[in-house]
Amino acid sequence: GAVVSQHPSRVICKSGTSVKIECRSLDFQATTMFWYRQFPKKSLMLMATSNEGSKATYEQGVEKDKFLINHASLTLSTLTVTSAHPEDSSFYICSARKRHSYEQYFGPGTRLTVT
Amino acid sequence: ILNVEQSPQSLHVQEGDSTNFTCSFPSSNFYALHWYRWETAKSPEALFVMTLNGDEKKKGRISATLNTKEGYSYLYIKGSQPEDSATYLCARGEDKIIFGKGTRLHILP
Numbered sequence: 208g209a210v211v212s213q214h215p216s217r218v219i220c221k222s223g224t225s226v227k228i229e230c231r232s233l234d235f236q237a238t239t240m241f242w243y244r245q246f247p248k249k250s251l252m253l254m255a256t257s258n259e260g261s262k263a264t265y266e267q268g269v270e271k272d273k274f275l276i277n278h279a280s281l282t283l284s285t286l287t288v289t290s291a292h293p294e295d296s297s298f299y300i301c302s303a304r305k306r307h308s309y310e311q312y313f314g315p316g317t318r319l320t321v322t
Numbered sequence: 323i324l325n326v327e328q329s330p331q332s333l334h335v336q337e338g339d340s341t342n343f344t345c346s347f348p349s350s351n352f353y354a355l356h357w358y359r360w361e362t363a364k365s366p367e368a369l370f371v372m373t374l375n376g377d378e379k380k381k382g383r384i385s386a387t388l389n390t391k392e393g394y395s396y397l398y399i400k401g402s403q404p405e406d407s408a409t410y411l412c413a414r415g416e417d418k419i420i421f422g423k424g425t426r427l428h429i430l431p
Contacts, residue, residue, distance in 0.1 A: 211365065239417075250326070250421040251411070266418075300366075309354045309373070309416060313366040 210234055211303050213314030220291055221322055228286045228317045230301030237303030240284035241311060242276060245298040254299075257284050291321040326414050328422035335402045336430050342398040343425040345412030349393035353416035357386055357397055360424070361408045369397075369410075402429045 210233040220226050230240055239258050243251040255271075257263040257278035265271045273295075275287040284303075288295050298318050302311035327346045335341045347355065354373045358366040370379040375390040383400045399406055409424040 248423070250423045253418055253420075256417065309356070309371045310368050311356075311419065312368065313358070315363070315365045 209305075209310075209312040211237075211301065211312045211314040213301055213317055215317060216315060217318045217320075219320045219322060222292055223290055225287055225289045226291055226319060228288075228299055228301075228319075230284045230286070230303065230314050232282045232303040232312070235303075235305055235312075236281040237284075238281065238306045239304045240278055241302045241304070242274075242284075242286050243300045243302070245300065245316075251300065254286075288319065291319070293321045295319065296321045326412055326420050326422035328410075328412050328425050330425060331423065332426045332428070334428045334430055335399075337402055337404060339402055340398065340400045341402060341427070342396050343410065343427075345395045345397070345422055347393050347395075347412070347414040347420075347422075349390055352390045352393075352414070354414070354419075355388055355390075355395050356411075356413040356415075356419060357395070358411040358413065359408045360411055366411060397425075399427075402427075404429050404431060 212231045214229045242254045245251050254269045255263045255265045257276050259278050259281050263276035278284040300316040302313045304311050329344050356371050357369040360366040370386045372388040377388040385398045388395045407429045409426045411424045413419040413421040
């Protein structure tokens with residue numbers, strides 16, 4: 208158990224367009240989901256934390272109007288990169304956590320390239 | 323130590339040899355320490371979550387120890403196999419977890 212899927216795995220888009228990335232917990236209810244970004248040769252950096260049914264909490268320096276996060280159900284969270292620019296090109300990865308658990312279960316990530 | 327630091331950054335180990343690597347973290351306000359194994363093109367896989375000073379956990383040939391007072395954890399792999407090749411991530415925290423950059427382990431046949 209504890210499988211998390213992420214879709215798409217890879218996306219290329221043009222500057223100015225928006226891209227939506229989905230994160231799903233397939234066999235458990237995720238009360239909390241996390242979105243991370245990884246720059247080359249850097250650690251996974253937490254962007255935001257979302258709890259089902261409430262607004263996401265963004266980390267310092269992450270623009271909430273740029274990175275829209277929705278956690279509408281206990282199995283789905285989405286990250287929308289709005290008006291994407293080349294500097295948004297990165298690896299985005301989500302994780303999901305069960306209630307009363309420390310463990311986070313990760314999706315396989317999405318490689319976004321903005322041209 | 324302000325961040326989570328992992329060393330070495332990269333490691334080559336002969337198949338069959340045992341190895342270990344280190345995670346250092348701020349010891350104040352400690353909640354939990356996580357170890358993940360991340361193989362290329364796959365999801366990071368949770369190995370261990372440790373919360374108590376002196377914790378030792380084991381999963382097959384892999385084990386980990388935790389010292390919260392001095393702020394370090396060791397991950398040990400006994401009798402390395404090719405399938406152990408991966409990046410091993412250490413992370414500290416409860417809700418918000420702070421990751422290290424990882425130790426990239428290459429097992430040489």
